[in-house]
Amino acid sequence: MNEYASGTHHEPQILRFPSGPSPTGHSTAPESLAPPPTAPAEPAPAQSVLVFSPRPGARQLLADDVRKRGMNVCETDSPDAMLFHLSRQEFQICIIDDADNVSRIQEVHAAIRSHSRAAQVLCIVSEDSRWGRETVPTFECDVIERPFSATRFGAALLSAINKSDLIRENENLKRQLLNRNLMDLVGSTPAMQALRESIRIAADDDRTVLVRGEAGSGTTLIAEGLHRCSRRAEKPFLRIDCSLHSVETLEHQLFGDESPEGFPGYLKMADGGSILLDNVETVALPFQKRLALLLEKRATSILNGTTESPNIRFIAATHCDLNRLAMEGRFRDDLLQHLSGITLQSPPLRVRQNDIPLLVEHFIGEISLKEGRPPRSVATEALQLLENHPWPGNVRELQNVIERACTIEVGGAIGAESIRPWLQNDSAEEGNVEGVGMTLREMERKLIESTFARCNGNRERTAQILKIGLRTLSGKLREYGYPPRGRPGSNLKIHTAERKAA
Known part of the structure; x- marks a missing residue:
């Protein structure tokens, strides 16, 4: 190849051993045996x-x-x-x-x-x-x-x-590690692939992240996955549900006690890690100002390369439109700006319904592992029923339906009859919604009795589905007129027949 610019050709100098005796009297290798240029x-x-x-x-x-x-x-x-x-x-x-x-x-x-x-x-x-x-x-x-x-x-x-x-090999290894860290974010649709890529990019950044999404769509899982994929993965990840705390308890949980012997607060406990402010839209306006000042101090510290603010990455999650709340005066503009350094959007289940079979398999696998039994199969009709449902409660609703169906179907395939009773009926007109006009006590009784009926009078399954204790359930049934457990009529079908005969 000729030199590409000036016309002068400069070959690299190649050193060769001369033939004949060396100055020390020892012969050297002949030129023909000299190693060729590599x-x-x-x-x-x-x-x-x-x-x-x-x-x-x-x-x-x-x-x-x-x-x-x-x-x-x-x-x-x-x-x-x-x-x-x-x-x-x-x-x-x-x-x-x-x-x-x-x-x-x-x-x-x-x-x-x-x-x-x-x-x-x-x-x-x-x-x-x-x-x-x-x-x-x-x-x-x-x-x-x-x-x-x-x-x-x-x-x-x-x-x-x-x-x-x-670099490409390193990127592939990072992507494999990312997929392992995001195993809880089940799905292969374009919406989920785009979300994982956004998390990968955000993980390399250290700015505050706002995770938006409908209730039940997995905003908390996204925040946890973001932390696991970041350089802070080995440090604590602490979650604060802002909807459960007053201004005083929020302040105490974040900043702790002044005395050294008291509660240190999450800002010290999560040093080097991440804090999730879940349901951040519920924070009262007086405390929003203090949060805004805290995030402003952190942003300035990152910009100047100082260590004046806590070494913590803040992640906020919300199910609401914070821009609308800010326009209505219910959310501070400065806090919204500090929270929106990076925004991640959790897709609702209705836009990624092709992920439903994978999610069903994932939830059944988790239940089987917990129960120590082989995974149940799902009948084709039941799977079609799940795929055609609009899922207003998103992934959380799907998980609850699968857990309840697995509780009813002790063995064998999960059929449509085990799925259909748990799906919300969204076709009801607003004036004919079930429960409207009922007291809380009446709604509780209706829920317990309908669940008891779907479980064919099995109290253990009913208590498991309702997530209440067996003694609490038995007390409620006794209050509704059901005989104590083990006596004639304690089974729902017998009790119902007796009431009809009466």
Whole structure:
């Protein structure tokens, strides 16, 4: 390969042992046995290289040499054409000839970096170019000064390919680790893939994150996954449900007691880790101001590189439209701005219904592991029923339905008859909604009796579904007129028959 710029060819100097006796009297190896110069290993084929040069002759020489090394080449002669190709195709290496004279070099370099984190840049500059010594340090690139040899060019090309492959391998390992850390976020639809990618990007950042999503869509799981994927993964992750605390208890939980012997507070307990402010929209306005000041101090500390604020990443989660609340005066604008450094959106289940079979399998697997029995199967009709339901309660509602169905179906496949009673009826008109006009006591009785009926009078299953104690359930049934457990009529069917006969 000829030198591509000045016409002067500089081959690297090769040292050889002379034949004949050495000054010490010992013979040396003959010149024919001297080790040949080590040629750089050929790069792996099918690499894509973008070659830019405003000079046709130099561009052709560069492109021909790259092709001889088994790589695919795309040639371009202007910054606009280079930007066009970068937007259409992925390249492992971008060669920029005459880089010290290329206009818009900053724009081209920024496009390459945004195009691919693994793409490597080779800049060819003049030997006496100040650009090569002063500007290049601000770039992520390797520099070749004219004149250079074929060996020098080949070595630089091989080095760039190795760097690109190493970065790609590292990215794949990060993605595999990310998938393990986000195993609870079950799903393979485009919405879930986009969410995982957003979490991966946010994990490398340290700004405050706002997780938005409907109730039951998994905002807490997203926050936990974000923490596990970040550099803070080995440090504590603490959650505060703001809806359960008054201003005083929130302040105490965050800041703790003043005395050294008292409660230290989450700001000290989570040092180096993350704090989730769940249901942040429920924080009272007086405490919102203090939260805003705390987040402002942290943002300033990050910007200035100081350690004045707590070393904690704040994550906030909400099911509400905070912008609307701010317009209504129920949420502070400054707090909203500090919380919205990065925003993650949890997709509702109705927009990713193709994930329902995976979610059902996941929940059944968890239940089987807890119970120590083989996983149950799901009948086709039951699965179709689940896939066609609108799921206003999102993933949490689906999980509850599967848990209740597994409680009823002790063995065998889960059929549609075990699923249908637990699905919410969203077709009811507003004036005919079940429960309207009933007292809380009446609604409680209706819920307990209907669940007892669906469980065929099995008190253990009923208590498990309602998540209450067996003694509490028996007391409620006794209050409703059911005989004590073990006596005639304690079973729902017998009791119902007796009441009808009466």
